[in-house]
Amino acid sequence: MNIQDIAAIKAVEEGVAICDRTHWGRIQITGDDRLRFLHNQSTNDFESLKSGQGCDTVFVTSTARTIDLATAYVSDDAVILLVSPNRREYLMQWLDKYIFFADKVELADVTEATCTFNLIGSKSDEIIQKLTAGELIGQPLHSHNVYNVASVNGVSIAVGSSLASPGYTLICPVSDKEILWNQLLEMGAVEMGQTAWEALRITQGRPLPERELTDDYNPLEVGLWQTISFNKGCYIGQETIARLNTYKGIKTYLWGIKLNSLVEAGSTINLGEEKVGILTSITETTDGYFGLGYIRSKVGGIGLKVTIADSQGEVVEIPFVSHQYPD
Known part of the structure; x- marks a missing residue:
């Protein structure tokens, strides 16, 4: 590992690092049926979510093989899905296939119009305070709200770093990317490149498509219990997952x-x-x-x-x- 990667990982342990994850996909789902639709297409319970809440969820095949681990943020009029870079187009097509004539659901790929940063580390709360978003500190994972941060308006800030380390996820218009990035560096965040993020991903065990998430494995084999509701009704892959759980067949x-x-x-x-x-x-x-x-x-x-x-x-x-x- 080079000096910059070592410094970034040390910052996660002792301070706060910032990683640019703009290359990840962002899919926006709107329409009155958006929560019911996502409830039926993935493993977690969307119908219980309120505006300002969110969850991790897994999209699986009819035989419960993993497609992607996504993070959803629910607001008053939309859901934003943060998805893996190599599953963005696939999931747009996958989701569109299950929208039927009477469904009030619309999909939009907003990846090119937005950017995503992660604050990762034990002292990320200090930067959140500086961003005047201190109300999020101590809130449940994926809690989120929209803030005006210095000269950048409309920054969505959510609890959770997308890894096991504490932190936050920020989504803003791509036109404000450089301004927000520089502000976060000035506030004390240490830049983390993709090599260091990948090292952190592996040592913490976050699975990725074409690595751990493939046609060979289901979410229970991965260990993604936190993304699965065993109490909701039918969804794609539900029968297989329920059977594996009931009979402890992993x-x-x-x-x-x-x-x-x-x-x-x-x-x-x-x-x-x-x-x-x-x-x-x-x-x-x-x-x-x-x-x-x-x-x-x-x-x-x-x-x-x-x-x-x-x-x-x-x-x-x-x-x-x-x-x-x-x-």
Whole structure:
């Protein structure tokens, strides 16, 4: 890792970093049926949400295979979905396919007109105070409101960094991007590049499409319990997820793996001579290498010693996901 990446990750632990996530997609859903529509298309409970609230939700196939992990922000007249860069166009087409003639739902891709920043770190509250958005401090995850920040009007600020670390998500018009970015740097935020963000993503266990979120896995195997409502009615993929939960039928789990040398993503995870899983992501850290991988549940979890190619590894917990069945 270079000096800038190390400084940014240190800032997350001791101060606050700022990361530009403008390349992520932003889809706007409007119309009177928008909450019911999203309620029926993804795993979380939208119909219980009020303006100023939000949630993480997973879009899945009819057999509950993962498409994307998205964050939704509900306002008086719209829902904004923050989606992965490589799922933006796919989800626009996917959602449009399920809008029927009588549905009062409209989709708009507002990615090019907006930008997204994340404040990440233990002292992000201090910057939120400076932005006169202190009312958000201590509020539930994804709580949000719109603020006029210095010379920038209409900045949406939400609780949550999109990672396991504390922080906030800011969305503003793209025309004000440079002004807001510079203001946040002046307030003490340390710039975080994409390499450092990716390292943080992997060490914290946030899954990404084409890595951990693929046609091979469902949200329970990933460990995204917090994104799933088991009490709401039918939605795409609901029957499979309900059956897996009821019968505790999860056969593989996503884990973190500390490694002593670099290996390639896609490599086989082995326990002795037995193939027990696959490595999905890997990054360099300040104390070695760290990977994410799926491992068969029957062979164990935290503390398990594995080999991947010529590297020795140990399975560890990752804070973004959970492998506990809800009570």
